[in-house]
Amino acid sequence: MTLARLTDLIGRAAADGRGVGAFNVFSIEHAEAHVAGAEEAGLPVVLQLSQNAVKYHRGLEPIALATLSIARTATVPVVVHLDHATDDALVDEAIAITRAEKAAGRDGFGSVMYDASALDYDANLAATADVVRRCRSAGIDVEAELGEVGGKDGVHAPGARTDPAEATAFVEATGVDALAVAVGSSHAMTTRTAALDLDLISQLAGVVGVPLVLHGSSGVPDDEIARAVRAGITKVNIATHLNVVFTDVVRGLLTENASMVDSRKYLGPAREAVAVEVARLLALLDSN
Numbered sequence: 080m081t082l083a084r085l086t087d088l089i090g091r092a093a094a095d096g097r098g099v100g101a102f103n104v105f106s107i108e109h110a111e112a113h114v115a116g117a118e119e120a121g122l123p124v125v126l127q128l129s130q131n132a133v134k135y136h137r138g139l140e141p142i143a144l145a146t147l148s149i150a151r152t153a154t155v156p157v158v159v160h161l162d163h164a165t166d167d168a169l170v171d172e173a174i175a176i177t178r179a180e181k182a183a184g185r186d187g188f189g190s191v192m193y194d195a196s197a198l199d200y201d202a203n204l205a206a207t208a209d210v211v212r213r214c215r216s217a218g219i220d221v222e223a224e225l226g227e228v229g230g231k232d233g234v235h236a237p238g239a240r241t242d243p244a245e246a247t248a249f250v251e252a253t254g255v256d257a258l259a260v261a262v263g264s265s266h267a268m269t270t271r272t273a274a275l276d277l278d279l280i281s282q283l284a285g286v287v288g289v290p291l292v293l294h295g296s297s298g299v300p301d302d303e304i305a306r307a308v309r310a311g312i313t314k315v316n317i318a319t320h321l322n323v324v325f326t327d328v329v330r331g332l333l334t335e336n337a338s339m340v341d342s343r344k345y346l347g348p349a350r351e352a353v354a355v356e357v358a359r360l361l362a363l364l365d366s367n
Contacts, residue, residue, distance in 0.1 A: 081186055082147070082150055082151060082156075082157055082158065082159060082186035082187075082189055083123065083156040083157060083158045083189055084158065084189040084190060084218070084219070084220050085125065085158050085160065085189050085190035085220040085222065085256060085257060085314075086190075086220050086256050087156065087158075087189075088123050088125070088156060088158060089256075089257060089290040089313045089314050090290065092290070092313050093290040093313040096308070096309065097308065097313075097364065097365050098304070098308040098312065098313060098314070098315050098363075098364030098365065099123060099124075099125060099313060099314050099315065099364065100117075100122075100124055100125065100315055100317065100357070100360050100361045100364050101124075101125035101126075101127050101160065101162075101292075101314050101315065101316045101317070102124065102125070102126065102127065102316075102317055102318065102321055102357060103127045103128075103129055103132065103162065103316075103317075103318035103321070104126050104127060104128055104132065104142065104146050105132055105135070105322070107145055107146075107149070108325075108346050108347075108349065108350040108353075109321070109325070109350075109353065110126055110145065110146045110149040110150070111149055111350055111354075112321075112325075112350045112351070112353035112354040112357060113126055113353070113354075113357050114126070114149055114150065114152070114153045114155075114157065115350075115351075115354040115357075116353070116354040116355065116356070116357025116358040116360075116361065117153065117155045117157065117357065117358070117361060118153060118154050118155055119354065119355075119358040120357075120358040120359075120361040120362050120365075121155065122155060122361040122362070122365055123155050123156035123157065123158070124153075124155065124156075124157055124158075124357070124361065125157075125158040125160050125190075125314065126146055126149075126150055126157060126158065126159050126160065127160045127161075127162040127192075127316065127318075128142060128143060128146060128159070128160070128161055128162060129162040129163050129318075130161075130162070130163050130164050130165060130166060130169060131163070133169060139161075139169060139172050139173065139176065140172075140176060143159070143173070143176055143188070144176075146159055147159050147180065147185070147186075147187065151185070151186075158189035158190055159187070159188050159189055160188065160189060160190045160191070160192065160222075161173045161188055161190070161191045161192065162192045162316075163192055163194045164191060164192065164193055164194060165193075165194050165195070165197075167206075167210070170191055170193060170210055170213065170214070171213070173187075173188045173191055173219070174188075174213060174214060174216075174217045174219065176188065177217050177218070177219055178217055181217075181218070187217075187219075188219050189219065189220060190219060190220040190221065190222060190256070190257075191210070191214055191219055191220075191221055191222070192221075192222040192223070192224070192259070192292075193206070193207055193210040193221060193222070193223055194223075194224050195207055195223070195224075196223075196224040196225060196259075200225075200245060200249070203223075203225065203249075204249055204252055204253055207221070207223045207249075207253045207255060208252060208253040208254065210223075211253055211254045211255055215254075220256040220257070221254075221255050221256055221257075222255065222256065222257040222258070222259060222292055222314075223249075223253060223255045223257075223258060223259065224258070224259040224260075224261075224292075224294070225241050225245065225246050225249050225258060225259070225260065225261075239261040240261055240262065240263075240276065240279060241258075241260040241261045241262065241279070241283060243279075243282045243283050243286050243287070244286075246258060246260065246283055246286070246287045247286045247287055247288070250287055250288055250289050251288070255289060256289055256290075257289050257290050257291070257292050257313075257314060258287055258289055258290075258291055258292060259291075259292040259293075259294050259316075260279075260280070260283055260287075260291055260292070260293075262275050262276045262279050262280050262283075262293070262307075263275040263276045274303065275293075275299060275303055275306070275307050277306055277307065277310045280307055280310040280311050280312055281310045281311055283311065284310065284311025284312075285311070290313035290314060291311055291312050291313055291314075292312070292313070292314040292315075292316065293307055293312045293314070293315050293316065294316045295316070296315045296316055296317045296320075297317050297318060297319035297320035297321075297323075298319075301363055304363065304364070305363060305364075305366070308364060315364055317360060320356075321353050321356060321357070324349075324352050324353050324356050325349045325350075325352065325353050326349075327352075328345070328348050328349040328352045329345045329346070329349050332344070332345040332348060333345060
């Protein structure tokens with residue numbers, strides 16, 4: 080199937096009041112699991128490659144080309160997305176890969192999330208607008224963040240909030256296609272106990288002219304995620320929760336089988352468990 084752009088998925092979902100799941104790829108097993116889960120649910124999915132994952136794989140191209148190849152086998156729409164890029168050179172590399180793939184008759188990245196949220200408002204706006212300009216020339220959509228979501232370094236700081244007036248002005252000035260907002264979630268949480276500011280989500284959805292993105296959703300319980308989608312969140316990023324599912328299976332199998340050395344025997348079941356959870360999460364997001 081032809082790969083999708085982010086706007087292909089989130090525009091329709093936002094209009095219908097549905098959510099779209101976006102799940103991080105740490106290895107080939109994760110990409111395979113996310114696609115399998117999406118196919119089981121019969122729903123689209125976003126496969127996300129973070130800047131940290133790129134560092135782990137010692138470069139963007141190997142994991143990007145593998146993920147793009149897996150995504151092209153899907154029977155449902157898939158977006159391959161560069162996530163939390165703070166390095167302009169990495170954005171340019173994603174653009175170059177996409178141009179090369181298109182020259183060969185294939186699709187590349189459907190979107191980039193450029194994260195300048197640690198900068199002050201004016202610097203964030205200027206840097207993001209420049210990324211939008213560069214990505215747009217390659218047919219790549221752009222997500223940005225306003226109001227830094229805590230937890231990227233393991234420190235949970237869910238107190239940050241995105242200001243609706245600033246968000247409206249930011250979207251209009253930059254031309255971004257989606258906006259990640261700070262509404263009470265925090266990255267890297269392993270417990271699902273976060274409470275979201277649903278009133279703020281509703282305010283933002285009413286004034287910001289693009290779909291809203293919830294980062295740090297692993298720490299948010301199912302019922303709260305469903306309420307957030309009803310309030311106006313469209314794209315929901317989940318990474319750590321699926322890592323917990325994956326790691327629990329690996330840990331359990333290796334504990335029970337001390338002599339096991341064939342990695343396929345523990346990575347395969349972990350991949351299948353993640354696929355099942357992905358299908359469940361996608362159905363939850365779509366149920367609204």
